[in-house]
Amino acid sequence: MVNDVRIAGVGMTPFGRQSELTVRELFGNATAEAFDDASVPRDAVEEVYYGNYMGEFAEQQGHQGPMVAEAAGVKAPATRIDSACASSGVATRLGYEKIRTGLADVVLVGGSERMTNLSTSDGTQALAAAADSLWEIRAGVTFPGAYALMANRYFEEFGGSREDLAHIAVKNHEHALENELAQFQRAISLEDVIDAAEICSPFGMFDCSPMSDGASAAVLVSGEFAESHGLDAPVRITGSGQHSDNFALADRASMCRMPAADRAAEIAYDDADISPADVDVAEVHDCFTIAEVLALESLGFYEPGEAITAAREGETSIDGDLPVNLSGGLKAKGHPVGATGGAQISEMTKLLRGDHVNSSAVDDATVGLTHNAGGTVASCVVHVLEVAE
Amino acid sequence: MRYDTRDKGFDDFLDAVEQGEPYYLESPSGNGWLPPRVVDPETGEEDLAEVALPEQGEVLTHTKTHVAGPDFADDAPYTVAIASFGPVNVTGQVRNIETGNIEIGQAVKLGVERTKTTEDRVLVFYPVE
Numbered sequence A: 001m002v003n004d005v006r007i008a009g010v011g012m013t014p015f016g017r018q019s020e021l022t023v024r025e026l027f028g029n030a031t032a033e034a035f036d037d038a039s040v041p042r043d044a045v046e047e048v049y050y051g052n053y054m055g056e057f058a059e060q061q062g063h064q065g066p067m068v069a070e071a072a073g074v075k076a077p078a079t080r081i082d083s084a085c086a087s088s089g090v091a092t093r094l095g096y097e098k099i100r101t102g103l104a105d106v107v108l109v110g111g112s113e114r115m116t117n118l119s120t121s122d123g124t125q126a127l128a129a130a131a132d133s134l135w136e137i138r139a140g141v142t143f144p145g146a147y148a149l150m151a152n153r154y155f156e157e158f159g160g161s162r163e164d165l166a167h168i169a170v171k172n173h174e175h176a177l178e179n180e181l182a183q184f185q186r187a188i189s190l191e192d193v194i195d196a197a198e199i200c201s202p203f204g205m206f207d208c209s210p211m212s213d214g215a216s217a218a219v220l221v222s223g224e225f226a227e228s229h230g231l232d233a234p235v236r237i238t239g240s241g242q243h244s245d246n247f248a249l250a251d252r253a254s255m256c257r258m259p260a261a262d263r264a265a266e267i268a269y270d271d272a273d274i275s276p277a278d279v280d281v282a283e284v285h286d287c288f289t290i291a292e293v294l295a296l297e298s299l300g301f302y303e304p305g306e307a308i309t310a311a312r313e314g315e316t317s318i319d320g321d322l323p324v325n326l327s328g329g330l331k332a333k334g335h336p337v338g339a340t341g342g343a344q345i346s347e348m349t350k351l352l353r354g355d356h357v358n359s360s361a362v363d364d365a366t367v368g369l370t371h372n373a374g375g376t377v378a379s380c381v382v383h384v385l386e387v388a389e
Numbered sequence B: 001m002r003y004d005t006r007d008k009g010f011d012d013f014l015d016a017v018e019q020g021e022p023y024y025l026e027s028p029s030g031n032g033w034l035p036p037r038v039v040d041p042e043t044g045e046e047d048l049a050e051v052a053l054p055e056q057g058e059v060l061t062h063t064k065t066h067v068a069g070p071d072f073a074d075d076a077p078y079t080v081a082i083a084s085f086g087p088v089n090v091t092g093q094v095r096n097i098e099t100g101n102i103e104i105g106q107a108v109k110l111g112v113e114r115t116k117t118t119e120d121r122v123l124v125f126y127p128v129e
Helices: A023-038 A064-072 A087-100 A120-128 A143-158 A162-175 A190-195 A223-228 A259-272 A289-298 A329-333 A337-353 B010-018
Strands: A005-012 A047-051 A078-081 A106-113 A198-200 A214-222 A235-244 A281-283 A367-374 A379-387 B023-026 B049-052 B056-065 B078-085 B088-094 B107-114 B121-127
Touching (some): A005 A023, A005 A223, A005 A337, A023 A064, A023 A106, A023 A337, A047 A064, A047 A087, A047 A337, A087 A106, A087 A214, A087 A235, A087 A367, A106 A337, A120 A143, A143 B056, A143 B078, A162 A190, A198 B056, A235 A259, A259 A289, A259 A367, A259 A379, A281 A337, A289 A367, A337 A367, B010 B107, B056 B088, B078 B107, B088 B107
Parallel strands (some): A047 A078, A047 A106, A281 A367, B088 B121
Antiparallel strands (some): A005 A235, A106 A214, B023 B049, B056 B078, B078 B088, B107 B121
């Protein structure tokens, strides 16, 4: 059985510093908005998939599935998904599969993360735990450090510069200017990026996504449920792909190619029966500026070594051929890691429905893509969203 | 120290480096991996043999880290590199050279030192002239 999967409603808290809020309250707020948007009663939910990565670090709280289902007012089997920064992307995929295969008609998906109650040092340590604890963390590799290793290798193999990366940060901040949910609604200049304090060479502060608190949610329903309940659910998930790679960066054949993303994209494109050329708008996992480059190449929008100049040339800006990260991306919208994949779904749904602040830039768009990565892309999940005909 | 319980495989490897006899695990297909490994993740082969690690490696990439986690707070700034030693790549910290002078392709030898912050053992690379 292959069922149509509709996004009946989405919700998302503002991303940013709200360190006094627990994940219960954050997810409760995001799901309240999603249920309201969906016009679906809470008691219709048959399953909950929830992404969270660092609950044990930030709140000393494990076993969050039933806790957040309760916070959402839902009585249904509830499972927490940890796939690092791809947690709620994977949660979305599980919900999609549940409906697609006919095992459920209504699934609540999303994620939540509380990060800013940790110090920068403790947050850095918590994020690093998504890397290999023996061979990377114990050598002092941080999360920015791992991507910096990838960036320097990319420069060696393909060329590129700090200025090329800076254009990505500037672009994504520009996209977030009017997004009230974004953590940073302010423009930055190339000089701001290049002159910022160095975190891990070649990255300065503005090459890095911030620590953020926030939550995201989506109510997924079958096409049959949407029709029988008279729901206005114009956006479908038509493709989903996920894949994995060697855990440690050093064990990979290449440090600037992401086969987990390559394969996840292939699976999602096949599932949706589209090609990269069909995609009108994309939200990709720009946890660091180089990550957007690597994503665009894995997704088939650019050949290897060619996406480094995309932002500089304006090809991925709001008026470019392929607008990328119109939400502001992780870079400017914020990156509460367990909520990020769900936030991409939420923002893309609004972009395609026409009720996002940047929808007017893509008013003819019918196909959107989301790309959500975990760790140094040891995990990756890709979704294709389309406007129903 | 933060790590006062041995991690078999990993700590065995550090011991071997300190003793001047580092090794990697090789599968019948010739793929190399650092321990602990039960199988070759590429092929699923279980018959892994210890093979001497090449004495000299080559830096593939590097980064100077200024913002560290609490376990390396007193070590920052420090430089992390990934270096190729034949069929395996190793991640470690670079010693005895300024970051600005490190180039990809730099020849290095492997060693073990203690971190300033926690005094745990850490893999390090020494540049080779």
